[in-house]
Amino acid sequence: MTHKLKLLILYIFTISLVLLNKSALSKNNQLTFFKKNKKETKYIEINQKNDPEITTPEQSKDKKKEIYPWLGTVAEVVSLIEQKSFRDVDFADFIQEALKAAMPHVDAHSAFFSKESYQETMESTSGKFSGIGVSVMSKALEDDTLSIIDVIQNGPADKAGLKAGDKIIQVSGESLRSLSTDEVINKLKGEVGTDAELKVVRDKKPLEFKVKRDIIKDQSSICYNITDQNIYYLSLKIFNEPAAKQVKELLEKANAGKANGLILDLRRNPGGILDSAVDMGSLFLPKGSLVLTTKNNAGIVTTEYKTKTNPVLNSNIPIFILIDNFTASAAEILAGNLQYYSKKLIDPKTKKSSLMVFLVGMHSFGKGSVQEVIPISNGCALKLTTLLYFLPDNISTQAKGIEPDFLVKPKIIPSEEMQWVEDLYGKESSLKYHITPEEVFGKAPDKKAKKVKPEEKEKTWEERQKEAINNDVQVKTSVNLINLFNFAKQCNPKLVETREKTLSFLKQNYLTDELFNINKVE
Template identity: 35%
Template sequence: MSTLRHVKKALMISALLLLLTLSLGGGVASKSNDQAATYENLRLFTEVLSIIQSQYVDEVPPKDLVYSAIKGTLRGLDAHSSFLDPDMYREMGVETTGQFGGLGIEITLKDDILTVVTPIEGTPAFRAGILPGDRIVKIEGMSTKDMQLSDAVKRMRGKPGSKIVISIIREGLNEPKDYSITRELIQVQSVKSGELEPGIEYIRLRQFQEKTGQDVEGALEKYNKGKKIQGLVLDLRNNPGGLLTSSVEVSEKFLESGKLVVYTEGRVRNQNMRFQASGKRTWSDFPIIVLVNQGSASASEIVAGALQDWGRAVVLGTQSFGKGSVQTIIPLSDGSGLRLTTAKYFTPKGRSIHGKGITPDIVVEM
């Protein structure tokens, strides 16, 4: 723990020193051929489904077969597309309102392995010692190989007070390590702020929620009433992301009106969008340091990338996670849904975040 405290202190000192030395200031394909191929493949699927129903050794409910087929299809697309059964679809809203039950852990599939993006600060997973980059190989003794992301999330959530064992592989460990963690009702306070030293404000964003933009504005206003802000450390470490709109709201507080924050590109025209800073008040008269690490993903990378591209901030830390794709939630007729990747994010200068992450201007290993 003393080493960890030393690293954190060194990182903050680096940020402070840097702040104090900065000056102010498609083509269209043949649809008929595609449709013909699709219908032919659907006939094959129906044929296989019929054989399974009539000849498989055990009776399997038709819906279970269809759900499994859908999950397999989506698993073959990318790590972030997934099928949401009716229960999971109903729970979708809790992730952005700041309160839900579970471990407080953000996960993804990386190279087909269930991987921790980051534990959320102050949650059971964080206190247990789960780290960004940890690979989860078992949940309650069940192998996570070929497990869909939404299934893993569902298994890790549960009644507050109940325990769950997850098995972790980590660099430096010779064999999987078991962690027994007690589930809690997760309440995430997205913004934490304070003063590092006179004139230097510190704002820590744990997650991008509906009110994060308002909370950041409130923190800036509150501090500025007492004394003029001379510099800001914006800490996005171990922030797994959240709402795109929230990341835009935070970014535009530090960019001039009309400047591009992020844009998205997809195959469908309505997925090609540009998000620009609005004409609201801009905090532009002090330098900014943005802190990132391996646990900074998605919306965090949008903010870091926008401020970096426009020269509004210096990014300090280690390479970010590299989650730069857009997922659209699509409801289905039986109450289930799809979480489907429909576009990718690009920074104002056209950099793709996906699979690459944000490279800090100054690398400080943690």
């Protein structure tokens, strides 16, 4: 065995011993796994249904006994490859690929970053980066596709014609199998002005796009006023650094406009920065409200996050939050908190609810974990799940998600197909030899007249967005529920003085997609 190889094996063994140590560093490398001062350590009653499994000292010893023999196996593999492999092996690449393949076995969100992928990944949370302007869902290494869940307004992808629901199968000629989500995202990024060549699948058909990369100034939120009802619609795409400031400005406009209600759209929102979710909660909740706690793998509370400012939104405004199965992580924290406090906040004098919040849509994703990106040697990094988060009252969303108050399934009508059906079959005038309106009043039909279909101009993103909101069943349901709430508030305020009464009243008078009882009449 060469001296170089012995040093490599010794290095692997030494690093492994370090990993076995019970101390672990936080993001700022200042907080140890257990704090030495017992007074600083916070304990709470553990709900075994929600909490992670606690590791006892005996279990820790068993784990060490299990790991030591396998370290020897790793050394054997490296030694045999070095001595007998016909092909020369780049051990730096070999070990990095092995770690990349191993990390998903830790949990679904953990990953290994090479030096290059680590540097590129850190750019994505700044709110300004060079890319194509899409939001995507995570993929496993063995998956062949990466699904686009949203397209940024007037971004490169939007201009090129990419749509939510498209599945990317190739980037610049490279298939996506064996690539992590972060690696695919990094390939979509690049220098401003360069092209990202994509192959996607849409409605089972392969399509190709050439997207010119540009600086993405991500407007994470957008707001519209539904003027006939004076209801404000606020869509939040991601929880990044600028998000809370943008939403605050939009809420202030809703206050100034004396809105009858607010629709907060968190659908297809994959989450983002944890602090951003806490800042967002401060816009709606009383100062000092507990937003969430995080616990380590010993079930010990490591951090409590509370709101720091007074709320911005007028508490008299009913809030309906749209969620779906892509609403995850930080988005679930906000939705879950507003739903929780809406149940708990009761004015002691009037006995009325101080905050009226209801969730509409589908069951959310169920990501209740927190990842740390931890720098390690050789410029690499680990993204490791180190904590689970809990909403107030020790509520965990992990693998359970949040249940909506009103189940409303999305109903999408493919407009192009419907237009084709309408033109050919959907009306009397499409039938051959039909009686024309002229003949109804005794006039001869003008056989020479030909119907000239007006040339359709390509719609702007703004026009498409307004059209989508107008055709959105979940948005319309929320508008109707807000109108019904305000009607009851004017006519019989006692029906809606608390959240519990309001929920009962709305469910009795407005049917959604929840099953209702049917009895056969004999």
